[in-house]
Amino acid sequence: MRKIGVLVDNTAQFPRHSFPGQNLVRIAAHDVAFNGAIYPEGDGLRVSQLPLTLRGQCATKLLPPTPERFNQILTGMGNEFDEVLVLVHSSHLSSTFQNATLAASSLQGRLPVVVIDTNTFSAGLGMLTQLAAQVINDGANLVEVEHVVRQQAAHTYTIVCCPGLSYLSQNGIIDPAQGIAGELLSMMPVFSFEDERLTPIEKMRNVRNITEFFIEFVEEFDSLHHIAVIQSVPPLLPETRSMRQVFLENYPHTTYSEHNLNLAAALIFSPKMVGLIVVETIAE
Numbered sequence: 001m002r003k004i005g006v007l008v009d010n011t012a013q014f015p016r017h018s019f020p021g022q023n024l025v026r027i028a029a030h031d032v033a034f035n036g037a038i039y040p041e042g043d044g045l046r047v048s049q050l051p052l053t054l055r056g057q058c059a060t061k062l063l064p065p066t067p068e069r070f071n072q073i074l075t076g077m078g079n080e081f082d083e084v085l086v087l088v089h090s091s092h093l094s095s096t097f098q099n100a101t102l103a104a105s106s107l108q109g110r111l112p113v114v115v116i117d118t119n120t121f122s123a124g125l126g127m128l129t130q131l132a133a134q135v136i137n138d139g140a141n142l143v144e145v146e147h148v149v150r151q152q153a154a155h156t157y158t159i160v161c162c163p164g165l166s167y168l169s170q171n172g173i174i175d176p177a178q179g180i181a182g183e184l185l186s187m188m189p190v191f192s193f194e195d196e197r198l199t200p201i202e203k204m205r206n207v208r209n210i211t212e213f214f215i216e217f218v219e220e221f222d223s224l225h226h227i228a229v230i231q232s233v234p235p236l237l238p239e240t241r242s243m244r245q246v247f248l249e250n251y252p253h254t255t256y257s258e259h260n261l262n263l264a265a266a267l268i269f270s271p272k273m274v275g276l277i278v279v280e281t282i283a284e
Contacts, residue, residue, distance in 0.1 A: 004136045004145065005081035006129060007073065009065075009096055010041075011089045011264040014126040015228060015257040021133030024081075028073055028088075030096070030264050031063040038063070047233040047266045053183055054166040061170055062267035064096040070103030078111040083142045085114050087129055087149065089121035090158075092198045093173065093268050114146050119193050120158045121268075123228035123259050124277040128153055155280035158193040159201070159217060160230075161210050164270020165189070171268055173198055211239045214276045215246050223281040224254040230275035233261050239274075 006021075010029040029041035036059075039045050054060055065073070070086075077084050086104065091097035097117045104113035118128050128149055135145050162168060165187065169179025182189065188204035190213060204210050218227060227247050231240055240258060247256050261273060269275075 001139065002082040002141065003080070004142055005077045005084045006132050006136070007077065007084055007086045007100075008125060008129045009088045009264070011121045011262065011268070012087075012125040012129055013122045013230075013259045013262055014130060015123055015226060015255065016130060019130045019133060021130075021135075021137035024133050024136055025129060026073070026077060028065050028070065028086075028100075030065065030267075032263070032267060033059050033061045033063055035060070042263045045263060047261055047263050047271050050263075050266055050271050052270070052272060053164060054170050055180065055183065059170070060267065062094060062264055064094045064099055067099045067102040067106070070100050071106055074103055074107055074111060074113060078107075083112040083114075085116070085132055085136075085142065085145055085149070087116050087118055087125060087132065089125055090119045090193055090198070091117045092119075092193070093121065094171065112142065114142060116146065116149055116153070118149075118153045118156070119195070120153070120156050120277060122230050122262070122265055122275060122277065123226075123257060124156045124158050124279070127226055127228070127277075127279055128156065151282060152279070155282055157217075157278045157280070158275065159190055159214070160269055160273055160275040161188055161190045161204055161213075162269050163188045163272045167268065167270035168198075173268075207236055207239055210236075210274055211242050214243060217276060218247065218251075218278055221278060221280055224251055224278060225281045226255045226257070226277075226279040227251065228257045228259060228277040228279075230259050230261055230265070230273070230277070232274050233266065233271045235260060236274065
């Protein structure tokens with residue numbers, strides 16, 4: 001049986017600390033540009049060190065692994081595995097997916113590599129990684145694993161509330177003028193990860209409205225596998241506690257997790273971002 005490895009980028013956060021097939025998973029880390037210096041893989045930096053706004057700041061940005069770096073990582077994995085599945089965060093957020101795809105193409109004939117744009121991040125990406133590892137551990141081949149992951153990704157829904165619009169502007173996700181105006185007006189827009197782009201779907205007036213909106217969003221689904229809340233830094237503890245209570249009471253058979261925003265995701269969305277990821281149960 002051919003041995004399959006899984007490569008995932010470091011925006012991923014795992015709902016479970018240990019899971020079947022965990023030994024098959026490797027991490028591709030992003031570098032970070034901060035205060036005029038480059039921090040390889042973000043070593044030495046914490047989310048709490050990031051400014052709340054990038055207006056007037058030196059370039060602070062997440063730097064995706066280059067095609068050459070992905071090639072290096074995948075070549076190394078080729079010494080351990082016969083095939084590799086690469087799972088990356090939404091291609092709307094950075095060039096990570098494109099760079100991984102270029103590297104996979106350069107390895108054609110030497111190492112079979114499948115790259116999937118999961119259209120999510122954080123716990124959504126972590127959940128899909130855990131699913132892939134478990135299916136591989138159960139004996140599935142690469143084609144079967146790809147099918148299962150793509151199917152579940154299509155039923156994974158991600159929304160984020162981003163008060164720090166200058167971060168989205170810095171990453172080329174919205175226009176600079178939108179970022180400046182949005183922060184000056186203290187806007188709290190909510191975006192949904194759609195097929196084509198990061199789509200604005202609502203504007204919040206205050207933090208309480210975020211809680212209410214997230215709860216209403218979850219209520220749209222009939223059968224849920226997992227709910228994950230991504231907390232800002234510092235966390236909105238009363239609001240998170242309120243959501244947790246509602247979700248645990250209303251969805252007792254649905255697994256639930258909370259995640260402090262990690263450095264990679266904070267550099268895309270800002271430390272003030274609050275996110276919700278809903279994983280729908282797929283009918284057998």
